[in-house]
Amino acid sequence: MKSSQKPGKKLDTQTWITAVSEQQLPILRATLHSFSAIVDDERSSTMRLTQAILQDAALTTRILRAANSSFYNPSGRTVSTVSRSLILLGTDLLKSIALSIAILDTVLCAELNERASQVSSRAFHAAVQARALAVVRGDPAPEEAFIAALLLPIGELAFWCFSDGLGLVADEALKQGMSLSQVEEEVIGCRFQRLTSELAREWKLNASLLEVLQDPQGRQPRIQSVRQGHEIALLAERHGWSSPETMKFSTDLATALHRDVEEVQKFLQENARAADELLRQHGFVGPDPGQGQAEIVEAREAAPVWLPADxxxxxxxxxxxxxxxxxxxxxxxxxxxxxxxxxxxxxxxxxxxxxxxxxxxxxxxxxxxxxxxxxxxxxxxxxxxxxxxxxxxxxxxxxxxxxxxxxxxxxxxxxxxxxxxxxxxxxxxxxxxxxxxxxxxxxxxxxxxxxxxxxxxxxxxxxxxxxxxxxxxxxxxxxx
CATH class of the missing domain: 3.30.450.40 (GAF domain)
Incomplete structure (x- = not known):
């Protein structure tokens, strides 16, 4: 997708949001919006969600592969149909699988795929940490924390995917040593959090995500889980697990959860390994530099795939x-x-x-x-x-x-x-x-x-x- 931004010109936020939304990229907007709408509507039948998945043969295959993976299905019960996976795993879990695949496919559309890959990998790490923390806190819907954490940087991810010339300028500024906050203010002209807020509102995304955006320092357990998931993911990425910054986070979290510090450190690192495994199970091995955005979008918008008898x-x-x-x-x-x-x-x-x-x-x-x-x-x-x-x-x-x-x-x-x-x-x-x-x-x-x-x-x-x-x-x- 080509936006209307010119190289070096600051982001016209509403024009950019409209451009992303109106073109309705099947990988990003349509998948996020349609799955959210279907699952959030309590009156919807499971067949409506099944139908949305089955219309895309590639998505069906990847969802079933994920549904049979150890991360999503530790019981090891084989699932051959999307219909049954909805019963065995639940609609919230199927939604998180579908959104995970949509995020990774979006990265493959990015011209600045190195930045987009970094953001998406961090988002997956944060999402796994958030869900695990939500379970520890007794959250009745930990998958909501996973989805909210996964989507929290959606504005930043969309920027690196669809910002064209301005993205190249921002990327170069970061390479020259400018901080991210400086780049947001002086180069982009808009905070990534605002882009996420606008996209979340425009696409009617996860309710828990909106709560985190509206009150990022809130004391609600789910908001804390999402925020802390992103904090530890960013600390581990920037400073490593043995750094003073990461150790302080672990100590503070242990105090808040009334757990032993060593236990919490082990818990967080196990979640990080689970996030890496999740990315591998989704088949994400990084973007293919030989395949550009146009080719992937064209492939996803191609004629229907006629399924052979199996x-x-x-x-x-x-x-x-x-x-x-x-x-x-x-x-x-x-x-x-x-x-x-x-x-x-x-x-x-x-x-x-x-x-x-x-x-x-x-x-x-x-x-x-x-x-x-x-x-x-x-x-x-x-x-x-x-x-x-x-x-x-x-x-x-x-x-x-x-x-x-x-x-x-x-x-x-x-x-x-x-x-x-x-x-x-x-x-x-x-x-x-x-x-x-x-x-x-x-x-x-x-x-x-x-x-x-x-x-x-x-x-x-x-x-x-x-x-x-x-x-x-x-x-x-x-x-x-």
Whole structure:
């Protein structure tokens, strides 16, 4: 992204904030904003967050890799689907993983990637320290401290990523020996904390972050954890662990926590090692000097990635589905995992689950995964026409592979199919105790790829597993 700043000219803060926001870089603004909005909305279903993740195949892979890492998942329970990871790890933890990846991807966009890498590495160190301190203090939501600490330098990170000529001038001033505060005042014309405050407000970021920004010296335990996380990260970076400055911090913290000084020193250094491991688990080994900002932004804004069928993933998801049948996961988890199996496992472009109304006259779309349309809406209603193809399929109560779609049949499919699926579709009724309660739909219309026999067999198997899971969750006494 190119800003409107000229080399040497002080930052016009509002113009710069607007430029960053209006261009809506998918790595930074959209990810931070969308994940924050989804997770902070208590009414949101987990499927909404799952859908936001699954639209990006690379993000899905990296989130699942992180979700199976020792840092985020010390229990070692294998997770093959985003849907189940939300249940096992929780939405707050998944949000922190997604934001962590967004931060690291932003660094790869930076022209001044050395400065951006330094800021992001320090932010990760601070975030791990903040979460660990929050746990010690009995914070009921330590992941909030992690996210707030991770985002606290977002203004500085964004500056080094997107400031162009002015960033080069500021970088040179720091190399010539000017202090950071002098550079902020005399070169940039704005404090990094203000940039963070403006971005946090503009992008409606983490509430705990806003509290820290509004009252940085506050006595609230979470604010203290975030502030101290950044203090120790900066001290360790500038002075090392054996310096008088770092030792004094450790002593003061030990007094505040009523702990032994040596215990606190060991605790802080273990957190620092955990932060390094976290960066490695995220695959962050520093920016590639051979790949510039334009190439990475172009790659992230490229056409949709059409997922190939993955038989091994199909088997893993089917195996995990059987585990979900007997645990305390909600009925919705069965539906979401089946949807993800159809989408990622079978490599379908569009997958829909729709619920049949009580009077059997309407199908209402409940869940959608659509590689060709990330903004696909749910809640749309499809009237069932007596004698129509869709009604006939539901009446048969069996999975079908419709290989050719006549114009009239396409009209019957309505919003279920989106664009007319000229190259065919799969449809399978969802059944509980012999009654059809909805339907699963899938096609490869957007990519133009042909459906095949193996995919249809997989589709039938997932729909069958959905029926078994729904039956099991609806057994009397289970409260599903």
């Amino acid at each position: 038989p091994a993933l199909q088997l893993r998801i089917l195996r995990e589905l059987t585990q979900v049948f007997s645990d305390d996961s909600p009925l919705q988890m069965v539906l979401e995992m089946v949807m993800e199996g159809l989408f990622r496992g079978l490599g379908l472009d569009r997958v829909v689950f729709a619920v049949l109304s009580a009077d059997k006259q309407v199908l209402q779309i409940r869940y959608v995964l659509d590689a060709g349309n990330p903004q696909a809406d749910t809640g749309q209603k499809i009237p069932l026409r007596a004698g129509g193809e869709l009604q006939a399929h539901l009446d048969r109560a069996a999975c079908i592979w419709q290989k050719q779609v006549a114009p009239l049949a396409a009209r019957d499919l309505g919003l279920l199919a989106g664009p007319s699926p000229a190259n065919g579709y799969f449809l399978g009724p969802a059944i509980i105790r012999g009654k059809t309660i909805g339907a699963f739909y899938g096609d490869r219309q957007a990519s133009g790829r042909a459906l095949d026999e193996d995919s249809f067999e997989g589709f039938k198997l997932f729909v069958q597993q959905a029926r078994l899971g729904l039956e099991h969750k609806q057994r009397p006494g289970r409260g599903g």
